[in-house]
Amino acid sequence: MQQARLVHVLGNTWCIESHVTIPVYFLNDREVILLDSGYANWDRAPLDALLQEHGLHVQAILGSHSHNDHNGNHAYFQATQQAEVILRDVEAAIVSDFSLMTAAYFPSTPGELERELPYLQLKADRVFSANTTEISIGSKTFGLVPLPGHTPGHTGIITPDDVFYVGDALLSDEVLQAAKLPSIMDWTTDSESKRSLLAEHHSRYILAHRGVYTEIATIVEENLSDKNRRTVQLRDWLRSRDVWLLNEIEQFLWKQLGLHGKSFLTRVAFQRNVRCALEYLIAEGMVCREFRDGAFWYWVIQ
Numbered sequence: 001m002q003q004a005r006l007v008h009v010l011g012n013t014w015c016i017e018s019h020v021t022i023p024v025y026f027l028n029d030r031e032v033i034l035l036d037s038g039y040a041n042w043d044r045a046p047l048d049a050l051l052q053e054h055g056l057h058v059q060a061i062l063g064s065h066s067h068n069d070h071n072g073n074h075a076y077f078q079a080t081q082q083a084e085v086i087l088r089d090v091e092a093a094i095v096s097d098f099s100l101m102t103a104a105y106f107p108s109t110p111g112e113l114e115r116e117l118p119y120l121q122l123k124a125d126r127v128f129s130a131n132t133t134e135i136s137i138g139s140k141t142f143g144l145v146p147l148p149g150h151t152p153g154h155t156g157i158i159t160p161d162d163v164f165y166v167g168d169a170l171l172s173d174e175v176l177q178a179a180k181l182p183s184i185m186d187w188t189t190d191s192e193s194k195r196s197l198l199a200e201h202h203s204r205y206i207l208a209h210r211g212v213y214t215e216i217a218t219i220v221e222e223n224l225s226d227k228n229r230r231t232v233q234l235r236d237w238l239r240s241r242d243v244w245l246l247n248e249i250e251q252f253l254w255k256q257l258g259l260h261g262k263s264f265l266t267r268v269a270f271q272r273n274v275r276c277a278l279e280y281l282i283a284e285g286m287v288c289r290e291f292r293d294g295a296f297w298y299w300v301i302q
């Protein structure tokens with residue numbers, strides 16, 4: 001088991017470095033608030049061991065969004081530590097039901113999803129809306145910044161120490177280099193959220209994937225350029241044929257991106273990411289989609 005590491009950020013704000021970076025706010029010596037809870041498979045045991053070693057109780061989990069690498073242990077800590085789970089309303093609605101999760105995040109049947117990722121369904125204890133700018137947990141107040149696009153209700157969180165957790169709105173340079181296809185639901189809105197981060201000025205920033213930073217302007221620019229580069233690359237790749245069916249595009253990109261693996265998550269995440277990328281190319285006027293003879297056909301128009 002890979003060990004999780006507790007790293008000091010500022011004041012009472014720390015982070016746990018595990019498979020992802022999980023910010024932690026210390027209410028006191030014994031009680032903490034987690035901002036997200038990592039993967040169920042890979043982060044649960046290291047997290048449990050670290051919390052036990054330091055004698056820590058999870059008072060609450062304030063979530064950035066409901067992807068499985070960030071909410072894998074919400075239900076677990078809710079059940080084992082009576083942690084209060086606090087989520088944006090739309091994200092809470094999605095994870096409240098497997099059929100909504102299949103529609104929003106994981107193209108599969110609700111039964112398959114329940115079998116593969118049973119820990120994802122949960123009932124949030126408290127929800128907030130896009131208009132909520134602050135939320136109190138105990139005597140402490142956290143700032144909330146809507147950063148939609150990556151998911152519909154993706155939210156940035158500012159700790160009482162002025163540490164801004166941007167979740168998945170930005171990826172570190174290292175992670176961008178290794179990424180095959182971004183997991184972004186709405187590319188246009190996501191770019192607006194990324195740009196809005198240039199106007200945010202805080203003492204520190206935490207990225208879920210990953211690390212702690214004193215400034216993010218360079219990272220924002222790198223993330224925006226990376227998206228532009230990928231958009232042009234996808235369009236140029238699709239020029240290699242006159243017209244495509246969706247499954248032909250999926251097969252082509254799977255090979256072109258050098259992907260492998262047969263796991264349920266690899267498959268559903270890939271399918272979702274291809275569709276979201278194609279929708280962006282259509283929205284940008286680069287690709288056309290037409291329904292003909294019972295199927296959607298795609299082609300590059302510029």
Ligand SMILES: [Zn+2]
Nearest residue numbers: 067150168183
């Ligand atoms: Zn995510």
